Amino acid sequence: MNEALELLANPWIHGFVFGAVIVTALMSVTAYITWFERKFAARLHSRMGPTMVGPKGLLQPIADGLKMIQKEDIVPRDADRLLFNAAPAITLFFALAVAAVIPFSPGLLASNLDIGVLYALAVSGLMGFPVWVGAWASNNKYALFGGMRAVAQAISYEIPMVLSALVPVVLAGSLSIGQIVEYQIEHGWFAFWPPGPGIFAFVLFMLTALAEGNRIPFDIPEAESELVAGPTTEYTGIKFGLFASAEYIHSLLASALGAALFLGGWDGPFGIPVFWMLLKTCMLFVGVTWIRWTLLRFRSDQLMALCWVYLVPGALGLLLITGLYVHVRG
């Protein structure tokens, strides 16, 4: 046992083990998130949702997964085969890679990176890129348009996202997510204290996270009424499944990031830290899902206007106020 613990202290082995655990957990959770989302959406629509497979439709994700694997794997004749096949995997890779720096409890994280916030934003910002490459490789005009929109949206919304995530960084004086959480445990959650910049930055962060993940109301890249299915038009079976799960994982991890940066992470009145972190993440994810099934889709120019006319100046102002606050606080 001691030897095993010693081995775990080695950063390489620690990384491999935790990486494997987190990826496995995330992938299984993602399957059941689809079940939850379908049930939840059904309730909002006064429907039943999946009921047939297993009790309360609980086996539905497994049936979906099996179906996706069985479907014919189609590669368009004029597609760029290599990129077309690689894109879904790379997208999923970038979505999963964010998990490396998310602290679920003081000890339970894959890597306590000194610049965790920056890393998470960098990697999650890259997710639009392989989507676009896959869209281009499909050699389909709808896919290409969708991919263009996806990457334009990802680049634009990355700016307010980084700026809003800088608010807790400035307040805590650290780029490490673990240290930001510990600062909040000591001084109060950033969403509530100091009152003002924190809560606005939190709302901004979740909003931009929605946009980065191409979720409604920001799912313009795959607006099915205009673009068939956007970047994923030519994708079938499990490759489409990889894109879809990457999207879910991105939303889930963005919720986790929001919980850690603004809601005190694993901070809770009693019990084990992991529970509180997971609870907050789930609450945020439910909120994200709720928005998805309530709102309509923006138009492309409205989306860009929202970003550049309101969110970017707003985020800059917030950052300025936060800086002044920290300066006055000394």
Add this chain to the structure above:
Amino acid sequence: MISILETVGFYSVAIVILYSGFRVVTTRNLVHTVLWLGMVLGSTAVVFLMLSAPFLAAIQIILYTGGILTLMLFGVMLTHRDYGFTTVPNDSRTQLQAAVLGVFTFGVLAFGILATPNLPSQPAAVPNTQKLGEAFLTEHVLAFEVLSLLLLAAVLGAIVLARKQDPQVDGEVDGPRIPSRRVGQPQKG
């Protein structure tokens, strides 16, 4: 055990960088070229991580892989009319130009590295993001501010270039008249 893993890690990354760099200059499909360049830039970030410079690694990913690469891909896509697989010209003149430029850049870099005295052989033990930030705002504040000014000028220039000409302000527009509509203004109702 750790040192072996580190050595293996370093050489694998080095091989990836060199091979991708080789492919950047030999690939004829323009989009593939840009993606190979992405491999080079991304792997360089891994080298920064191994040298305990995580801040540089993250910036490398955000700026180069996230920003510049996307910009290049956009450039490739928007400047060629056919969406097909654009290829780069491969005549002797381009090759000569590329060779001269490559040798020149290599020479400047090699000279710079060889001329710098006292390069540390080991990376700093402590991650030095904080030191980096302090150095930016105290020791190198002038260079930092000049760079910000340069970027601001670039942003303004981009806006001026991208702005649609307003006939009432700028006089007659060349070419077909584009019905002017405020782009980016959400419409009421």
